[in-house]
Amino acid sequence: MSIFGTKFTLNRAICSKTKKIRPALRTRYMKNLILPTLLLLYTVSTNAQDSFQLARPLLKYPSAFFTNEMSVEMAFAEPSTQIRYTLDGQEPTEDSPLYTQPVRITKRFTSVKARVFSTIYQPSDVIEATFIKDGLPIKSVENTPPNQKYKGSGAVTLIDNKGGTTNISGGTWLGFQTDTVEIVMHLSKKEKVKNVLVNLLRDYGSWIFLPEKIEVFAFKNNAFQLVDNKTFEQNKNVNGSACVATVFALKNGIKTDKLKIQLHLVKQIPDWHAGKGNKSWIFIDEVKAY
Amino acid sequence: MKRNEFVKASSLGLLGALLPVQYMGKTEVILGHNNKRYKINTRWSQADVARYPVNNCHEMVQDKKGRILLLTDETRNNVLIYNKNGKILDSWGTEYPGAHGFTLFHENGEDMLFICDNNRHQVIKTTIDGRVLMTLDYPKEAGIYTKAEEYVPTETAIAPNGDIYVADGYGKDYIIQYNHKGEYIRHFGGKGDTPAHLSNAHGICVDLRDKANPCLVVSSRVQNAFKRYDLAGKYLETIDLKGAWVCRPVIKGEYLYAAVLQSNNSTGAQSGFVTILDKNNKVVSNLAGSTPQYQGNQIEEMYQTIKAFQYPHDVLIDDEECMYVAQWNSGKTYPIKLEQV
Numbered sequence: 001m002s003i004f005g006t007k008f009t010l011n012r013a014i015c016s017k018t019k020k021i022r023p024a025l026r027t028r029y030m031k032n033l034i035l036p037t038l039l040l041l042y043t044v045s046t047n048a049q050d051s052f053q054l055a056r057p058l059l060k061y062p063s064a065f066f067t068n069e070m071s072v073e074m075a076f077a078e079p080s081t082q083i084r085y086t087l088d089g090q091e092p093t094e095d096s097p098l099y100t101q102p103v104r105i106t107k108r109f110t111s112v113k114a115r116v117f118s119t120i121y122q123p124s125d126v127i128e129a130t131f132i133k134d135g136l137p138i139k140s141v142e143n144t145p146p147n148q149k150y151k152g153s154g155a156v157t158l159i160d161n162k163g164g165t166t167n168i169s170g171g172t173w174l175g176f177q178t179d180t181v182e183i184v185m186h187l188s189k190k191e192k193v194k195n196v197l198v199n200l201l202r203d204y205g206s207w208i209f210l211p212e213k214i215e216v217f218a219f220k221n222n223a224f225q226l227v228d229n230k231t232f233e234q235n236k237n238v239n240g241s242a243c244v245a246t247v248f249a250l251k252n253g254i255k256t257d258k259l260k261i262q263l264h265l266v267k268q269i270p271d272w273h274a275g276k277g278n279k280s281w282i283f284i285d286e287v288k289a290y
Numbered sequence: 291m292k293r294n295e296f297v298k299a300s301s302l303g304l305l306g307a308l309l310p311v312q313y314m315g316k317t318e319v320i321l322g323h324n325n326k327r328y329k330i331n332t333r334w335s336q337a338d339v340a341r342y343p344v345n346n347c348h349e350m351v352q353d354k355k356g357r358i359l360l361l362t363d364e365t366r367n368n369v370l371i372y373n374k375n376g377k378i379l380d381s382w383g384t385e386y387p388g389a390h391g392f393t394l395f396h397e398n399g400e401d402m403l404f405i406c407d408n409n410r411h412q413v414i415k416t417t418i419d420g421r422v423l424m425t426l427d428y429p430k431e432a433g434i435y436t437k438a439e440e441y442v443p444t445e446t447a448i449a450p451n452g453d454i455y456v457a458d459g460y461g462k463d464y465i466i467q468y469n470h471k472g473e474y475i476r477h478f479g480g481k482g483d484t485p486a487h488l489s490n491a492h493g494i495c496v497d498l499r500d501k502a503n504p505c506l507v508v509s510s511r512v513q514n515a516f517k518r519y520d521l522a523g524k525y526l527e528t529i530d531l532k533g534a535w536v537c538r539p540v541i542k543g544e545y546l547y548a549a550v551l552q553s554n555n556s557t558g559a560q561s562g563f564v565t566i567l568d569k570n571n572k573v574v575s576n577l578a579g580s581t582p583q584y585q586g587n588q589i590e591e592m593y594q595t596i597k598a599f600q601y602p603h604d605v606l607i608d609d610e611e612c613m614y615v616a617q618w619n620s621g622k623t624y625p626i627k628l629e630q631v
Binding site for chain 2: 081
């Protein structure tokens with residue numbers, strides 16, 4: 001008989017004298033039987049089962065902005081799965097707290113991260129949202145006129161505590177396509193301001209980019225003084241849309257009742273994007289002072 | 291001697307290490323809910339990518355011989371013809387760069403195909419072998435288009451009397467009705483703010499499940515809904531499929547099936563799945579999607595739960611109730627077959 005090209009007969013394989021397997025045939029036996037068997041097993045095992053990943057769980061909340069406290073609901077309607085989450089910015093693991101009921105948020109700035117696990121599928125990617133508490137009372141806001149299609153409810157859109165979702169048609173965002181956007185915040189009274197927050201949207205698929213640069217000014221001694229600035233990198237490897245809450249620091253705090261935020265848009269959409277060479281958009285839904 | 295023993299020992303060791311790998315993924319993946327559950331075979335297509343390449347796999351139909359026909363916008367072979375085991379039997383088509391819609395109609399015992407081409411701005415009727423029988427340009431007599439480029443037909447549906455309904459899903463979202471000879475009858479739908487209007491009228495089919503009241507089911511994909519009209523274009527109702535960017539409705543037996551291109555909670559992120567509605571147009575199963583839930587008559591938002599699909603674009607249900615899913619923008623992958631369990 002022949003197995004994998006090795007011709008042999010059973011009685012010839014075993015030496016009649018010593019009852020041991022003949023050396024030459026033993027080597028050939030190894031080569032021609034065991035190795036192919038291993039190869040067969042390997043190919044069978046790799047073709048055995050598609051290994052799918054879970055999709056990200058849902059974070060459900062009416063707005064990412066709140067006055068005193070809020071609750072975040074998490075959902076994933078797939079049997080035999082567990083949502084695990086963190087509130088400290090760490091990536092959730094199977095040892096992180098298990099979601100069982102809406103999570104209460106009270107701090108000024110909370111980054112909620114969640115992931116879903118199961119025994120059948122690979123763990124999902126992380127979904128994240130940042131929840132932002134109200135700061136110093138803001139009396140009014142003026143801003144560069146937004147694009148007609150994305151004018152929300154006017155300037156008040158930026159201080160109504162509504163927003164923090166990636167839905168651009170929900171009326172919570174102001175969308176701009178001008179080269180520079182200016183926002184002036186009038187506080188209810190003059191007080192020490194330590195931080196300024198701006199919530200932006202990044203959604204490359206909708207041609208919404210982060211600004212190239214943001215400068216923050218505080219009104220002091222009859223003029224706006226530059227207190228902080230940031231430049232932004234556009235990351236072409238990022239998928240999907242996300243809110244980007246940016247915080248600026250006023251060193252040692254400044255007593256003022258007027259703040260100005262100047263956002264400079266990316267002049268031309270970069271080469272790696274389908275809209276290259278065109279004007280970009282920026283979207284803003286809320287500003288705060290602390 | 292020593293070397294042989296070493297070889298033997300390490301081979302057995304490797305064997306021991308590999309066996310568990312085979313058993314690890316043993317729990318079979320079953321997708322769907324209620325009595326519409328399926329196991330998935332991502333390796334169904336046996337097409338050699340060098341001989342029969344695809345670009346976007348847009349739509350599929352089954353002919354009277356039981357063959358599975360796939361429409362792709364790859365002009366080397368716009369139509370690939372498979373047997374049910376995934377083997378390529380034939381191919382044709384090089385003149386359809388915008389091949390998108392694909393509908394089969396039995397006309398006097400023969401299979402006729404209707405192809406919608408986005409780039410040519412035309413609907414083309416062919417025999418099963420690709421011989422062109424009729425070409426329909428944009429409907430000048432409707433008075434709603436000034437030039438061909440405004441008309442981007444995505445789908446056709448053929449009524450039992452042969453009337454042709456064309457969905458201009460990437461143009462002005464009108465449904466254009468012609469008789470079987472291609473003569474314009476009327477148009478309806480279009481963009482607007484009332485329930486009768488449409489936003490991305492991506493697909494259309496004729497629904498004969500209620501024989502006394504045949505109707506049309508039209509996708510309004512951006513609104514995550516289907517809309518029903520009677521055969522004369524009168525708006526009947528909206529079937530809300532909150533969260534699901536539904537492609538064309540496909541009716542087989544009592545059920546309505548649709549590929550969902552993506553989930554509204556995760557757009558632009560390969561978040562597609564497949565949805566199945568029963569004869570009352572209630573969602574009973576989502577393959578790779580969330581468990582269907584209703585609060586009274588109001589559907590809960592649907593979304594992808596398992597990343598088994600990227601951007602499903604069409605489903606085909608064959609004569610054995612097996613499902614095939616064709617995908618758009620999914621790495622030029624071939625259709626996936628699913629079998630009901």
